[in-house]
Amino acid sequence: MSRQSASFLSPQSDPLRHATEHLRFHRRRFIAGAGAAGLAWMNPLAELLARDAEQKNSQSAQSLILIWLGGGASQLETFDPHPGAKIAYGSQAIKTSIPGIQLATGLEQLAGELHRTTLIRSIVSKEGDHERGTYALKTGYRPDPTAVHPSIGSILCHELPQEVTRLGLRTEIPRFVSIMPNQWPGRGGLLGAEYDAFKTYDPARGIPDVRARVPEDRYEQRMTGLNQIEQAFMQRRRRFVQETIHRETLQQAHTMMTSDQLRAFDVTEESQSLQDRYGDRPFGRGCLAARRLTEVGVRCVEVTLNGWDSHANNHNMQAEQKAALDPAITTLIQDLADRDALRRTVVVCLSEFGRTPKLNGLEGRDHWPHGFSALMVGGRFRQGYVHGATDPEGGKEVESPVHVGDLHASLLQAFDIDYTYENISRTQRPIALAEGTPITDLYQ
Amino acid sequence: MRNLIFLLVVFGGLLGYVGYFISASPAEARPDIAPWETKEIAFQAASLRVERLLEEKWQAEQIEPAPKADDLAIARRLGLALLGSIPSLEELRQFEQDSRAKEDPVQWWVSKWIDSEEDRRFSEYFGERWARAFVGNHNGVLLLYRRRRFVSWLSDQLHENRPFDLVVREMIASDGLWTDKPQTNFITAAINRGTSVKNNPDPELLAGTVGRAFLGIRLDCAQCHDHPFEAWTQRDFYELAAFFGQTKTSLVGIQDRKQAKFKVEDPPGSGTKVVIEPDVPFLGELLTKDKSWANPRRRLADWVTHPENEYFAQAIVNRTWALMVGRPLVEPVDDLTSVGEVSDLLQVLAEEFVKSGFDMKDLIRLIAATPAFQRESFDMGPEAEKAWASFPLTRLRPEQVIGGVLQASSLQTIDYEASFLFRLARDFGISDFVKRYGDQGEEELREQGGTIPQRLLMMNGKLLSEKIKEDGSPFESPQQLATLAPNDAQMVEIAYLITLTRRPTWQEQKYFLEALKEKKGRARKRALEDLLWSLMNSTEFSWNH
Numbered sequence: 001m002s003r004q005s006a007s008f009l010s011p012q013s014d015p016l017r018h019a020t021e022h023l024r025f026h027r028r029r030f031i032a033g034a035g036a037a038g039l040a041w042m043n044p045l046a047e048l049l050a051r052d053a054e055q056k057n058s059q060s061a062q063s064l065i066l067i068w069l070g071g072g073a074s075q076l077e078t079f080d081p082h083p084g085a086k087i088a089y090g091s092q093a094i095k096t097s098i099p100g101i102q103l104a105t106g107l108e109q110l111a112g113e114l115h116r117t118t119l120i121r122s123i124v125s126k127e128g129d130h131e132r133g134t135y136a137l138k139t140g141y142r143p144d145p146t147a148v149h150p151s152i153g154s155i156l157c158h159e160l161p162q163e164v165t166r167l168g169l170r171t172e173i174p175r176f177v178s179i180m181p182n183q184w185p186g187r188g189g190l191l192g193a194e195y196d197a198f199k200t201y202d203p204a205r206g207i208p209d210v211r212a213r214v215p216e217d218r219y220e221q222r223m224t225g226l227n228q229i230e231q232a233f234m235q236r237r238r239r240f241v242q243e244t245i246h247r248e249t250l251q252q253a254h255t256m257m258t259s260d261q262l263r264a265f266d267v268t269e270e271s272q273s274l275q276d277r278y279g280d281r282p283f284g285r286g287c288l289a290a291r292r293l294t295e296v297g298v299r300c301v302e303v304t305l306n307g308w309d310s311h312a313n314n315h316n317m318q319a320e321q322k323a324a325l326d327p328a329i330t331t332l333i334q335d336l337a338d339r340d341a342l343r344r345t346v347v348v349c350l351s352e353f354g355r356t357p358k359l360n361g362l363e364g365r366d367h368w369p370h371g372f373s374a375l376m377v378g379g380r381f382r383q384g385y386v387h388g389a390t391d392p393e394g395g396k397e398v399e400s401p402v403h404v405g406d407l408h409a410s411l412l413q414a415f416d417i418d419y420t421y422e423n424i425s426r427t428q429r430p431i432a433l434a435e436g437t438p439i440t441d442l443y444q
Numbered sequence: 445m446r447n448l449i450f451l452l453v454v455f456g457g458l459l460g461y462v463g464y465f466i467s468a469s470p471a472e473a474r475p476d477i478a479p480w481e482t483k484e485i486a487f488q489a490a491s492l493r494v495e496r497l498l499e500e501k502w503q504a505e506q507i508e509p510a511p512k513a514d515d516l517a518i519a520r521r522l523g524l525a526l527l528g529s530i531p532s533l534e535e536l537r538q539f540e541q542d543s544r545a546k547e548d549p550v551q552w553w554v555s556k557w558i559d560s561e562e563d564r565r566f567s568e569y570f571g572e573r574w575a576r577a578f579v580g581n582h583n584g585v586l587l588l589y590r591r592r593r594f595v596s597w598l599s600d601q602l603h604e605n606r607p608f609d610l611v612v613r614e615m616i617a618s619d620g621l622w623t624d625k626p627q628t629n630f631i632t633a634a635i636n637r638g639t640s641v642k643n644n645p646d647p648e649l650l651a652g653t654v655g656r657a658f659l660g661i662r663l664d665c666a667q668c669h670d671h672p673f674e675a676w677t678q679r680d681f682y683e684l685a686a687f688f689g690q691t692k693t694s695l696v697g698i699q700d701r702k703q704a705k706f707k708v709e710d711p712p713g714s715g716t717k718v719v720i721e722p723d724v725p726f727l728g729e730l731l732t733k734d735k736s737w738a739n740p741r742r743r744l745a746d747w748v749t750h751p752e753n754e755y756f757a758q759a760i761v762n763r764t765w766a767l768m769v770g771r772p773l774v775e776p777v778d779d780l781t782s783v784g785e786v787s788d789l790l791q792v793l794a795e796e797f798v799k800s801g802f803d804m805k806d807l808i809r810l811i812a813a814t815p816a817f818q819r820e821s822f823d824m825g826p827e828a829e830k831a832w833a834s835f836p837l838t839r840l841r842p843e844q845v846i847g848g849v850l851q852a853s854s855l856q857t858i859d860y861e862a863s864f865l866f867r868l869a870r871d872f873g874i875s876d877f878v879k880r881y882g883d884q885g886e887e888e889l890r891e892q893g894g895t896i897p898q899r900l901l902m903m904n905g906k907l908l909s910e911k912i913k914e915d916g917s918p919f920e921s922p923q924q925l926a927t928l929a930p931n932d933a934q935m936v937e938i939a940y941l942i943t944l945t946r947r948p949t950w951q952e953q954k955y956f957l958e959a960l961k962e963k964k965g966r967a968r969k970r971a972l973e974d975l976l977w978s979l980m981n982s983t984e985f986s987w988n989h
Contacts, residue, residue, distance in 0.1 A: 129636060131582065143637075145652050145664055174896060193882055194895050208880070209900040213909045218974065221959075225978035228955045229944075233984045236822040240837040246894055246983040253899035 059343070060416035061379035062166070063294035064156060066302045067287070067329055067349040069321070070182045071130070071309030072372075074355035074365050077104045077318035079373035080121045080390055087357035087394040091315060098384045106322035109330035115384040116333055116342070118376045118442050122388025122398040123407060125353055125369035130309070133352030133369060134184040140408030140434045147425040151186030152411060153178075153300030154195035155433055158188075159417045164297035166344075171297035172259035174198030178302040179286040186302060190425050197302060202282035203267050203289040210257050264292040274335070279327040287328040291335055294345050308351065312362035333377050346379040346414055357394030371398040374407065379414040380443050387441060405436025413438040487806060490796040491813045497792055498815050502833050509833035510820040515539075515549040517989075518818055520945035522553045524840065524988055525768040526808070528569040529847030532857040533921075533942050554812050558805050564603060569843075571599030573767050577657045577778075578615065579633040581883065588693060589632045590622050597626035608760060608802040609749035612658060616745035621697030628698040631691060645698070647688035647706060651681060658748050660759030660780035663725065680725035682708050687722040687744040700739045727753055749802075755780070757794035761807065765793070768811050770838030770988040789816075789832070821989040838988045839894060842881035845986055846874050846907070852942045852980065853911035853920045877907055894986065902981050912976040914969035922976060926969045932960045935972065943979040 069078075076082060081093035081104040093102035096114040103111050127133040132143050139149035150158070153176040163170050178185035178197035188195025200207050212219050234241050241247075256262070267275060267288045278284035283305045290301035305324055310317035329349060336342045354372025355365035371390040388400035402410075412419040412434055419438070422430035502509050513521075519539065523531045531539075535556075539545050545552040558566045575581075575595045583591060601611045615630035622629045634649040636642065652664030663681045689706025692699060707717040722740050724731050730750045732743050748756055758780055766772035773790045774780050780790075793810065800806040811817055816832035824834045840848070850873075851858060881898050902908055912922055921942055929935035936956045940948045948956065960971045979985060 132637070145649065145656075146662060196882060196895065196897075198897060199880070209897070209904040211904060213904055214974075218970075222974050222977050222981075225956065225959065225974060226981055228952050229978055229982045229984065232949045232952055233982065233989075236820075237837065237989070239823045240821065240989075241983055244837060244839070244894065244983055244987055246986065249894045249896060249899050250903075250981070253896045253903060256896060257900070257904070 059380070061346045061414050062160070062164070062344040063298060063346070064152065064300045064411070064415075065287075065290045065294065065332070065345060065347045066153065066300065067325075067332075067347065068302050068304040069308050069325070069349065069351040070134075070304050070306040071351075072133070072353045072355055072367055073308040073321070073351045074310065074314060074318050075121070075368075075372040075390065076355065076357065076365075077315065078107065078322065079103060079119055079375060080354075082390075082392045085392045087392070089315070089359045089363075098386065101386055104318075104322075106319050107326050109326045110333075113330055113333050116337065116377055117383065117385075118381040119386045120374045120376070120388055120402050120407070120442070121371075121386060121390055122401050123350075123354075123372050123374050123404070124398060124401040125372075125404050128353060128367040128369050130352055130367075131184060133367070134182075136404050137350055137352050137407075138184070138186050139189070140405050140436065141431075147429065147431060148187065148189030149431065150189040150191045150195060150423075151197070152408060153186040153197055153302060154188040154191050155412065155417070156299040156415060157195055158191050159433075160299050160415070162297070167295075167297060169261075169297060171261065172255050173261045173264070173293075173296065173298065174256070175297065175299045177290075177293055177298055177300070178304070179203070179289060180282060180304045180306075181302065182304055182306055186300070190423055190431065197300075200265065203265055203285040204282070207262065207265050210262060212257060261296040264296045264298070265289050267292065274331075277327065277331040278335075279324060279331075281324050281328075283324045284328040284331075287332045288335075291332060291341075291345075294341070310355065310364050311360070311366060312364040314355065314359065314363060314365045329375075336378065342378040344379075346381065346411070347375075347377040348411070349375040357391075370396040371401075374402075376442070381414065382442060382444050385442070387439070400441075402439055403436055405434055406439055407436070408434035409436040410438040410442055414443075483800070483803075483806065486800070487809065490799070490810055493796070494789070494792055494810065494814050497789060498832065501788075501831055505827065505831060507828045507831050507833045508824055509815070509828065510822040510824050510835070512815075512818050513820045513835065514946075516941075516945050516947075517820070518550055519553050521768075521817070521835070521988065522550070522557065522812060523945075524844050524848075525770075526554070526557050526570065527565040527847070528841070528843045529565070529851045530943075530945055532851055533855040533938060534857045536941055536945070550812050550818065551809065554809055558808060564599065567599040567603035570602050570767070571595050572843075574598055574602075574763075577763060578630055578653070582633075582637070584633050584637070585635045588622060588635050590626065590629055591633070593623065593626040594629035594633075597629075602804060605803065605805045608804045609751075609756070610802075612756075613745040613749050616654070616658075616748065617739060617742045619697065619699050619739065625697065631688075631698050632693065635693070644692050645688060647685040647691070648681075650688045650691075651685035654684065654744070654748065656778035657763075658759055659753075659755040660762060660774075660778060661755065662779045676725055679720075682706075682720045683723040684725060684744075686720045687740045689720070689722070690740060700741065727755075751798050754791075754794060754798075757797045757802070758790055760802075761794045761797050762790055764804070764807055765790075765811055768808065769817065769836065771836045773832075835989065840986055840988055842878040842883060843874065844988075845881060845902075846877045848943075848985065849908055849911060849980060850874075852976075853922075855921050855924055855938075855942065873907055877901070877905075880905070898986075899981075902986070903977075908977075908980060912973050912980070914966060914973045922969070922972055926972055932957055936960070936975065939972065939975050939979060943976065944982070944984050 076088060077091050081091060081102055082088050083091065083093040083102065092105045094105055094108060094111055096103050096111040098114050101114065101119070103114065125133060125136050126142060127136045135141075135143045135149075138151040138153075140152070141149040157175045162175065174197075176186065176195065176197045178199050180201055181197065181199050185197040185199055187197070214222070230241070230247065263269060267285050270288060270292075275285075275288065278288045283303065286303040290303050293301050305321060307321050308318065329347075332347060333342075336345050336347070351372065353367050353369040356368045358365075360366060388398055388402060390398050409419040417433065419434040420432050422432050425431050501507075516536070519531050519536070523529055531553075539549070539552065542552070557563065560566075572595055575591070575598055578598075579591065579594060581591075583589075598611070614627045618625050618627045618631075620628050622632045631645045631650065634645045634653070637646060637649055641647070648664070652662075655661045655663035661676070663676055663684060686706040690700040690702065690704040692701050692704065705719045706722075707719050710716060710718045722744070724744070724747055727747070727750075730753055731747045735743070747753065750756070759778075762772050762774055762780060763777055766777050773787055773793075793807070796810060797803075797807050817835070819833060819835045821835040821837055823829075828834050829836065880901050882895060910916065911920065914922070916922055918924070925935050925938055929938060933953065936953060937947055940946055940952075956975055959975070960968060963971050
């Protein structure tokens with residue numbers, strides 16, 4: 001019914017499986033139900049189901065850190081150089097820890113850790129506009145006027161539980177965080193606004209709006225007053241008011257405000273030397289905060305580094321951003337490896353599109369969705385593997401193309417999430433979590 | 445020194461003026477009700493017809509409707525629906541002191557807000573809401589699309605109350621430059637956002653919008669496959685798109701190029717393209733056969749807005765209802781056909797809308813006059829809810845929440861007489877708040893629960909805390925209340941009026957008087973700040989009811 005080909009792979013007689021099917025059916029209905037969207041996160045069935053998903057495979061990844069190169073990084077000046085070719089326009093390349101594979105200059109630190117990564121050089125998208133491209137790469141779908149697809153971070157929060165058995169805790173802070181987002185942080189879409197990313201800025205500036213403006217005793221006073229008002233409003237409206245889950249949301253907000261887990265945002269708790277290695281920049285701090293957040297069960301952290309939209313003066317603009325990217329992403333990989341956390345944490349470095357092989361009149365490169373790069377580390381992604389290739393002449397044909405939908409199916413697979421599972425949009429259309437097929441070559 | 449005297453005079457005058465609302469002394473009636481005698485008889489007949497329909501339905505289904513909501517609760521609904529804000533204390537006092545207001549409170553409020561010559565709050569707010577349906581809230585392509593111009597054009601149409609069929613016809617059929625003819629931005633909004641063409645308006649995207657916004661049908665589902673439940677086929681969709689197949693951008697703006705043909709790959713992926721001629725998916729007899737017109741969009745526009753094309757009136761009425769009540773008559777708002785039969789209430793309202801000559805302000809009046817709009821938001825059971833025998837609780841949009849916060853911080857009506865600088869600062873604050881609260885864009889009529897960041901923003905956010913703080917601006921309500929309210933009871937009552945548009949119950953009054961008891965100076969101001977915080981963080985403040 002809701003499931004496609006994947007379902008016959010598992011034994012039909014498995015009673016848990018059977019129960020799960022049953023629950024899934026309910027959950028689907030639950031999301032589709034008008035007005036009930038706000039309740040979805042606290043549905044005990046959903047929670048039970050998600051816990052089941054987590055326990056299914058203790059080897060599966062638990063958190064995603066999405067390094068977002070906003071504006072469109074140039075594949076030629078980052079992960080996919082073609083030194084010596086005409087399309088390089090003088091850009092140079094360096095050796096890496098994978099024999100025979102080069103990165104562009106400016107990524108010297110990362111080059112030393114490349115053997116830990118899977119590098120895809122053949123991402124293919126159909127969207128050449130910033131907003132639409134971001135939508136495509138974050139959701140795995142092209143924009144559609146009849147449905148808003150959930151972003152990968154929202155899907156992870158929806159599918160994975162709030163209780164983290166491994167850590168013996170329940171996550172009290174938002175489980176999908178976007179650090180220094182541009183205009184398009186990941187959205188919950190058809191899963192509901194409660195799956196939108198929680199937006200926060202340079203960790204040095206603290207987190208917006210989480211500190212009560214009054215001391216705790218006055219806060220209590222205010223809440224008691226609020227109770228009086230709620231009681232009056234509840235008269236003859238009890239069911240309606242309960243359905244708003246206003247009170248629960250307020251309670252959750254307060255739980256977050258007083259949670260010790262908020263310290264995960266505070267990077268100054270780390271040693272000065274580690275902070276220095278990440279880089280004394282907002283982006284470096286963002287990456288460090290991302291690692292800390294995954295340690296309290298946050299399922300997805302987007303860390304955005306903007307400024308790659310080099311329509312003019314491409315080489316210099318790309319170089320400037322690389323200076324921020326290189327130390328932060330390299331340290332993040334090393335830091336996770338040192339903590340033995342790479343198995344359960346996937347790091348993906350991605351852009352909304354790449355840039356044109358041809359340099360324009362202003363020495364800039366324009367938007368190019370026809371073949372660009374993604375770097376993945378951790379989970380069960382292979383170590384030291386390069387997938388696909390772009391044309392050294394600058395043509396649109398790529399070797400072993402990975403379509404945006406395939407990329408998403410591959411990512412969900414790494415979390416043992418059934419990417420064929422279908423949510424029902426409000427137009428009653430079933431929409432799979434990802435429309436592509438996982439690329440098996442990417443896994444160990 | 446002269447400046448100081450000037451300030452003293454202004455400030456003193458203002459305090460006197462504000463003191464006047466607080467003490468609420470009887471005043472002369474102010475002549476600010478616009479006459480609405482014209483079309484009165486027709487309107488009364490329509491209103492009676494809708495009233496009968498609902499009451500008979502409730503009786504037949506043995507539904508006990510919720511009691512009639514009190515005047516202030518209805519004023520709050522209307523303010524939120526029409527202005528995106530709540531009534532000010534100034535307006536509430538005008539209402540209480542105007543003897544004519546008692547005769548028909550609902551129409552008094554509606555007329556005050558939608559018929560005013562100088563107050564553009566209604567047209568601006570409603571214009572933005574309609575723009576969401578017509579062009580979404582994206583910024584589109586640089587240079588070729590001017591969303592602000594489109595919205596202000598739409599606001600002008602609403603302000604002048606131009607027949608709505610003409611407004612829609614102009615959007616579909618106009619030629620010209622997007623800067624000079626703002627209505628053409630309806631077309632240019634579809635540049636490079638669809639998938640079928642580049643650098644020109646996308647016919648398929650436009651066909652989808654025409655279906656959803658003007659007809660209440662989702663033909664764009666048929667873009668990929670024949671519609672599963674409806675009679676629409678892919679061919680229907682492409683034929684509708686073909687009306688825009690010649691529409692191109694040029695140096696003189698939007699224009700149709702006669703020689704251009706609309707071609708579609710058939711079957712998809714085959715590489716063979718077939719030419720599709722424009723046609724409509726239903727009611728073909730209403731489409732003019734005369735193809736000699738310069739512009740096929742004019743044929744489409746006439747067909748869409750044809751008085752006998754009931755889809756059009758129903759789609760517009762359904763959305764207007766949703767804008768006013770918070771929930772559409774038929775859900776989802778842009779897909780009337782998926783539920784089978786259209787509700788009889790929608791049908792009757794749509795008929796009256798056509799009869800009135802697509803008069804939007806009349807439609808607003810008519811909806812406000814229905815017994816459904818005037819019910820309490822009490823839980824009378826699911827059947828009553830379905831039959832509109834109680835008013836639904838719906839989440840307010842971010843603009844409405846911030847509108848409420850800003851209005852509550854001033855005893856006077858803010859906005860239409862406000863200075864340019866004030867508006868600039870305010871608009872900036874609003875856009876930041878809206879962004880943080882979470883703008884749902886085109887999805888705004890979908891029902892949503894609240895989110896944690898929204899609560900955090902209201903509990904701890906800068907904007908609200910500055911508006912209520914004990915040592916805030918002397919021109920804002922907390923300071924004025926603390927210094928001018930004659931006693932604690934009055935202060936509590938006004939705090940309720942400016943935030944929740946109601947008076948406290950006796951239990952509430954008792955509780956908060958206790959909290960204020962024997963507090964003086966700063967302590968009293970703090971207690972007031974706490975009261976305002978509690979009021980603005982309540983369910984009642986953030987939900988329409």
